[in-house]
Amino acid sequence: MTAGIDADKYYTPPAMACRAFERAQLASAPAICVDTACGSGSLLSAAEDVLAAQHFLGIDSDPLMIRQLRRERPDWRLYVGDLLKRHRPPPTNFPGTNYNVDLLVLNPPFSLGPKKYLTVKYLGQSVKCSVAMAHILRSLELFKPNQGAIAVVPESLLYSDTDQNARELLDQNFSLTELLQLSIYTFKGARVNSLFVQFNSPAGRSNAAKKIVHAHKYLIPTSVVRGGLQMHAFNRVSLGARVIHSTSLRSIAVDGVGAVSERTSIVAKGRISGWMLLLPRVGLPNEGAFCALYSEDEVQLSDCVMGMTFSSRDAAVSAQIKIRDHWKSLLCLYRGTGARYITIDRLIDWLYSIGIIDRNSMGGMGEMEFI
Ligand SMILES: C[S@@+](CC[C@H](N)C(=O)[O-])C[C@H]1O[C@@H](n2cnc3c(N)ncnc32)[C@H](O)[C@@H]1O
Incomplete structure (x- = not known):
């Protein structure tokens, strides 16, 4: 939102907040809910009405808003303060x-006057990021919410180079789901492409997955891996693991893994063997080049390739058919302002939705019926 000196006081219409929260997947009703830029309190109210949250804590830098809200909601804990300057959360x-x-x-401020970027501390690292992302990171760091967050974000936060580092850090602990796209007219006085997103913690994800699991008769287990070999920095040797890069996916689909001539002795992330499906991590995948492959020997995936491994040919071919059946929605997972790319979390969440379950993300899901 185009703020200026008004600290981005574009309040979320209550009906929009309720509609977005209805789409959220939570492990259980939140006992304590926090809004670190609470303004008129519409998000906390929606958390009460839709998510059955019980206790509410709000922070806002605007003393007038907080004074008014204290009158309206005497049962909430409300604090005046600059979130970005806080080192400790309130009790x-x-x-x-x-x-x-x-x-x-x-719904954090999107910009603060001339300031478009900030540097904040998150997980012990200094991260340069957008103003909205800075609020999200600092809020997560201060409050460590065990079911993650629901936030209104500018669309750019999902794709911009500015927030790339922050997104990679968030990827370590959360999966991101889009809940509701907002119109550029949603916020009075501001024209911006924005949306509600959920930063889901592993607890929330396994709960969401359980619901999806019940919707499918048979599930296909897989292990999703991201390749880690940097193409510009590896030694080419005559003996060693075959190196699979996104540029070789087409020829492999025709001639098999055996046709790859480049080999390395470096062992990086993404060493796999057996039945597999491969996708480019960067650049759109080609449906014709997407098919189940087999390699007796371990192959090394480059950092531009994602792999899914399967315990049998049947499982790999069934997954190939399922994924091809949903090809258009797979393409929508590839985003970015420059080269389009997919993240491992986005892929894993999407695979869940079509009944292909990543073994490594199944914590606490109990017994399931696999093919
Ligand atoms: C876009 S409004 C959102 C308000 C409310 N959460 C909602 O959805 O209606 C952003 C709010 O952030 C507050 N704000 C701006 N900078 C802040 C800061 N550094 N710390 C805390 N609150 C801040 C503003 O006063 C404003 O109320």
Whole structure:
């Protein structure tokens, strides 16, 4: 949003907040819910109405908004303050809770006057990122919500180079789901492409996955891996593992893995063997070049390739058919302002939705029926 000196006071229409929250997947009703840019409180109200949250804590730098909200919601804990300058969270000792924050909700400022970028600390690292991302990272760091966050974000936060580092850090702990695309007229006085997203923690993801699992008769187990070999920096040797790069996917589909001539002795992330399906991580995949492959020997995937391994030919071919049946929606997972790319979390979540389950993300899902 185009802020200026008004600190981005574009409040979320309550009906929009409710509609977005209805689409969220949570492991359980949040006991403690926090909004670190609470403004008029519409997100906390939606968390109460839609998600049955019980306790509410809000922070906003605008003393007038907080004063008004205190009158309207005397049962909420409300603080005036600059989120980006806080080093500690306010107390969360709500009665009947274990004091842990369950869910963060926020519609952060998108820009602050001339400031478009900030540097903030997250997971011990200094991260240069957009203003909206800075609020999200600092809020997650301060409150450590165990079910993640639901936030309104500018579309650019999902694709921009500025937020690339921050997205990679968030990828380590959260999977990102789009909940609701907003119109550029949603916020009075600001024209911006924005949307509601959910940063889902592993607990939330396994819960969401359980629901999907029940929708499928048979599930196909896989292990999703991201290749890690950098093409510009490896030694080519005559003996060693075959190196699969995104540029070789077409020829492999025709001639098999044996046709790859480049080999390396470096062992990087993404060493796989047996039945597999391969996708480019960067650049759109080609449907004709997407087919089940077999390699007795380990192959090394480059950092531009994602792999899925399967325990049998049947499983690999069934997954190939399922993925091809949903090819258009797979292409939508490839995003970015420059070269389009897919993240491992985006791929794993999408695979769940079509009944292909990543073994490594199944924590706490109990027994399931696999083909
Ligand atoms: C886009 S509004 C969103 C308000 C509310 N969450 C909603 O969805 O209606 C952004 C809010 O962030 C507050 N704000 C801006 N900078 C802030 C900061 N550094 N710390 C805390 N609040 C801030 C503004 O006062 C404003 O109320």
